[in-house]
Amino acid sequence: MTPSDSLLIERITIENFRPYEKLDAVLSTDNKKTITIISGSNSLGKTSLMNALYWCLYGEEPFFLNQGEGKPLVNQKALNDTSVGKSVITKVKIAFSDGKRVIHDVTRELKLTRQHDGRDKVYRSIIGGQIDSGFTWEETVNYEGLKSDGNWKVTNNTHEVSAEINRIIPKDLSEFIFFNGEMLDTFFREKGESRIRTGIEQVTGLSVTDRSIANWTKMEKNYSKRAAQSSGMGGSNEQDKKDEWEEKLESFIFQKNEIQKQINELKPREKELQSILENHPHELIKHLRQQLEEEKEHKIEYQKAKERINLDRTNFITKYFSPLLLNKPSLDTYQIIKDAEIAGEIPPPINPSLLSEKIEEGICFCGNDLREDQDAKKNLVELLNQVKNSVLASTAAEGKEALNRLLQIPNTTQIKDILNNFRAEFDEYAQKFENANNKIIGITQQLKDYPEDKIRELGNELAEIHQKTFRYHSDLVRIEQKIDAAKATIEISDKKITDATKQSKASKKWTDKAELARKAREILEDLREDLLSEIRETVEKRTEEIWKKLISRHWQLDKISIDDEYKIRVIDKEGVDNLKTLSAGQTLYLALSFISAIREVTDTNYLMMIDSPFGKVSGHERIWAAQDLPEFLPDTQMTFLVTNTEYDAETTDLETGEKIDSIRNVLRKNNKLWKEYVLKLTKTSESSSKTIMDEVQIR
Amino acid sequence: MTDITNQFEFKFKKYASFDKSHQDSYDNLKKQSDSFLYGQDMTKTFILSMALGYYKNNPKKISNPSNSIPTSVFTTEEKWQMISLYMHTKRNKLDSLYEADDILRNAEEYANGGIEFLYTLYKNSKNPIEDLEEEFRLALE
Numbered sequence A: 001m002t003p004s005d006s007l008l009i010e011r012i013t014i015e016n017f018r019p020y021e022k023l024d025a026v027l028s029t030d031n032k033k034t035i036t037i038i039s040g041s042n043s044l045g046k047t048s049l050m051n052a053l054y055w056c057l058y059g060e061e062p063f064f065l066n067q068g069e070g071k072p073l074v075n076q077k078a079l080n081d082t083s084v085g086k087s088v089i090t091k092v093k094i095a096f097s098d099g100k101r102v103i104h105d106v107t108r109e110l111k112l113t114r115q116h117d118g119r120d121k122v123y124r125s126i127i128g129g130q131i132d133s134g135f136t137w138e139e140t141v142n143y144e145g146l147k148s149d150g151n152w153k154v155t156n157n158t159h160e161v162s163a164e165i166n167r168i169i170p171k172d173l174s175e176f177i178f179f180n181g182e183m184l185d186t187f188f189r190e191k192g193e194s195r196i197r198t199g200i201e202q203v204t205g206l207s208v209t210d211r212s213i214a215n216w217t218k219m220e221k222n223y224s225k226r227a228a229q230s231s232g233m234g235g236s237n238e239q240d241k242k243d244e245w246e247e248k249l250e251s252f253i254f255q256k257n258e259i260q261k262q263i264n265e266l267k268p269r270e271k272e273l274q275s276i277l278e279n280h281p282h283e284l285i286k287h288l289r290q291q292l293e294e295e296k297e298h299k300i301e302y303q304k305a306k307e308r309i310n311l312d313r314t315n316f317i318t319k320y321f322s323p324l325l326l327n328k329p330s331l332d333t334y335q336i337i338k339d340a341e342i343a344g345e346i347p348p349p350i351n352p353s354l355l356s357e358k359i360e361e362g363i364c365f366c367g368n369d370l371r372e373d374q375d376a377k378k379n380l381v382e383l384l385n386q387v388k389n390s391v392l393a394s395t396a397a398e399g400k401e402a403l404n405r406l407l408q409i410p411n412t413t414q415i416k417d418i419l420n421n422f423r424a425e426f427d428e429y430a431q432k433f434e435n436a437n438n439k440i441i442g443i444t445q446q447l448k449d450y451p452e453d454k455i456r457e458l459g460n461e462l463a464e465i466h467q468k469t470f471r472y473h474s475d476l477v478r479i480e481q482k483i484d485a486a487k488a489t490i491e492i493s494d495k496k497i498t499d500a501t502k503q504s505k506a507s508k509k510w511t512d513k514a515e516l517a518r519k520a521r522e523i524l525e526d527l528r529e530d531l532l533s534e535i536r537e538t539v540e541k542r543t544e545e546i547w548k549k550l551i552s553r554h555w556q557l558d559k560i561s562i563d564d565e566y567k568i569r570v571i572d573k574e575g576v577d578n579l580k581t582l583s584a585g586q587t588l589y590l591a592l593s594f595i596s597a598i599r600e601v602t603d604t605n606y607l608m609m610i611d612s613p614f615g616k617v618s619g620h621e622r623i624w625a626a627q628d629l630p631e632f633l634p635d636t637q638m639t640f641l642v643t644n645t646e647y648d649a650e651t652t653d654l655e656t657g658e659k660i661d662s663i664r665n666v667l668r669k670n671n672k673l674w675k676e677y678v679l680k681l682t683k684t685s686e687s688s689s690k691t692i693m694d695e696v697q698i699r
Numbered sequence B: 001m002t003d004i005t006n007q008f009e010f011k012f013k014k015y016a017s018f019d020k021s022h023q024d025s026y027d028n029l030k031k032q033s034d035s036f037l038y039g040q041d042m043t044k045t046f047i048l049s050m051a052l053g054y055y056k057n058n059p060k061k062i063s064n065p066s067n068s069i070p071t072s073v074f075t076t077e078e079k080w081q082m083i084s085l086y087m088h089t090k091r092n093k094l095d096s097l098y099e100a101d102d103i104l105r106n107a108e109e110y111a112n113g114g115i116e117f118l119y120t121l122y123k124n125s126k127n128p129i130e131d132l133e134e135e136f137r138l139a140l141e
Helices: A046-058 A076-080 A158-168 A171-177 A181-186 A193-203 A206-229 A233-279 A282-325 A327-342 A352-361 A374-389 A393-407 A412-447 A452-503 A508-551 A584-602 A620-632 A644-648 A663-669 B020-031 B042-055 B076-089 B094-098 B100-123 B128-140
Strands: A005-017 A020-026 A035-039 A087-097 A102-114 A121-124 A129-132 A135-146 A152-155 A178-180 A559-562 A568-571 A604-606 A608-611 A638-642 A673-683 A689-696
Touching: A005 A046, A020 A046, A020 A689, A035 A644, A035 A663, A046 A087, A046 A102, A046 A171, A046 A178, A046 A608, A046 A638, A076 A087, A102 A158, A135 A158, A152 A158, A171 A178, A171 A584, A171 A604, A178 A181, A181 A608, A193 A206, A193 A508, A193 A584, A206 A233, A206 A452, A206 A508, A233 A452, A282 A327, A282 A412, A282 B042, A282 B076, A282 B128, A327 A393, A327 B076, A327 B094, A352 A374, A393 B076, A393 B094, A412 B128, A452 A508, A508 A559, A508 A584, A568 A584, A584 A604, A584 A620, A620 A663, A638 A644, A644 A663, B020 B042, B020 B100, B042 B076, B042 B100, B076 B094, B076 B100, B094 B100, B100 B128
Parallel strands: A005 A604, A035 A638, A035 A673, A178 A608, A608 A638
Antiparallel strands: A005 A020, A005 A087, A087 A102, A102 A135, A121 A129, A135 A152, A559 A568, A673 A689
16 A cells, blocks of 8 residues: 655755754665665764754754753854844754655744853753843744645744744654654654554544544534523523533532643653662662771771781891891800900809809808818819909900890891781781772772762652652642532532423423534544544554564564553563664664555555664664665655765674675665765865765766 | 009990981981880990991991990990901900900991991881891891
8 A cells, every 4th residue: 555645855955953054965866776865974963964854843852962052053163253233144944845845844943142241051952052132032833735725824923933844754753754863772762652552642633633632522512502591590500600610610520630731841841860770779878878987997997907917027127137137246255255264364243252252251152161061162273263363354344244145136037927927917907908998999880870869859849849748749639629619510510400391391492402512523533433433443463564574584573562551562382572672773664664554544655764773773683774674665665864985894704704795885786866965064164064965976 | 452454455445436427327227216226225236237337348448437335335245246347357366355446447437338338228118127037038148
């Protein structure tokens, strides 16, 4: 089934948008050669080109991973060149074609005027970044569309333009049309399925049915009102009361929806903050604190031990160092004294005073009475004379003792053991401290990505969200009570009105009409439900068919399921959803199958513009994708924004060693390439440069 | 009463010296908290210097004596280390003990040579105690 309407981009004109001063690109409207390649190195503006298109249509730039790093969408050089009193205009124009002629023209312009040289840089969401505070701005958007009568509808009313754009490419489906291959991994996992449903409802004309249902509801009410009014005073008064309460009910429901909206708006951020804070390692921080305490204790212990051991070690070394060095002289001297003693040059070391005292007392050292033991007395007197005659005796005696002490040093092995023990003891404390320190370094390393201040800030933000949510929920309960009360009052009024109108002949005509209107509304509602269900089933069936065709050669995967909310599942034989484990190539195929199915359901041959289509896909999957894309989407205008490496590189299969061709060669071979453009950077002055686009000859 | 008045007494002159040029070396080794001789008596520095001067065989004459270390504070062991060094390097006879002044001068010269090594070791070291231990271990070999 081929869609009957085509929506292609024929021409893109850009002025002063990010790296582009001027760019005029014509894309393929040829229904045979459908592919246009725009290649360039990283940072040359491929993503900016996608953003330019999206900005033109919806006033947003969703394709930056980091919001354009805070730089404004206005070309920096043009902005810098704008003097006081002058203006710079950023403009993106898209000419849509049905394959034969231009059918829609959308132009968005942002005019910045430098009123003065601002002192500060300020963030302006409308320009997507920071600019000099001296600028004022004005944004305009213009739509020109070919009507069925051949005339052109022209409008610059923001709401009208927005409605027209949503009619041609609903914003909720836009990400299937302007597709970022770099975000392929998370594409289906992070999609808001209800948005897909809304998008499909918009393009399948269901919104027209919705408007009809609303009209019939309105008619039913009007007829009922007329019936009540014509039933007499009682009925009429009751109708007024009912009107009043219905108005109140409407206002309560509006309030409830507003509150619900506020709660819903808070939810994603709440979820995001919870996820960040759940991952935040509270336990790790607690552990770090314990470790820091432990480390502190070890540090004190280590310092004390270091001082004590060093003191002991120093005392030991200084005590034994000189005796060790002087060991030989000491030993020699000791020997000299001993030899002199033996040679009788010096007597035994005995104090002469003590000898004199003994002789005078008449008692020998051994206790004998010297008056009776004359021999002993003689010996003592001889000894005294000998000692008295030896002037060196006492000094030698002192020396012998002192040298003996000096020579009593531990032997080499003992000294080494003692020194080694000092080292071992020191190392033990040092090791404990180092271990504690290493643990801290380890934990700190793990905590590196978790700045405490930021976490605290996020925690506070979450607490505020919780407070707000709690407040909103309380408000919600109150408003729901009011709604219930209003509904009950309306129900009573309804009953009274019904009773009154039943009794009145004049009311009958209006009651019958009201009944008809009710039936018409109910039939439409039923039809709407059936239609929706059918559309969903068709999308499911066609997605699965296309998906199977695409993957059958490469993988064994089974069923696609799309539920009422358009949530996609890839079910295997065991009934398990495999969506989360699909490879990048499989995800790309699934996205393409889904888009194809939607194209058929909406009967519109949408264009596709893919940034980095093969960036996340590797090996053979890349080649399969390059071969299959034009084959299975034969009449779809495709514009690929590719890096040079992604496009030109020939690789080798790591498992088989088989050479894998480049995407360029594959696409050229299958004769689907219409044009290749290459983005280049050219210097405009010493300090600035701009991106330009050149056409490459396809040989 | 036996006469013992002619008993010999070994006695150094009142002060031992180092060369005044080494005053800072002695002071720093005593006063710097990272010194291996922090808070020690001058005599200990003197004797260790003397032993190192002997070990390195580097006696040096003193040109400008400090006369600042009271010899009365040397311990008996320190005194006999000086005597031993003299007997070993000059006269290995017991009657060297009559030459107390020469013994002290000899000790001062060796200490004068040794203090240079000791202070250089301290001054040039990031971890003086560790480096002293290394010297100690080398001497053990």
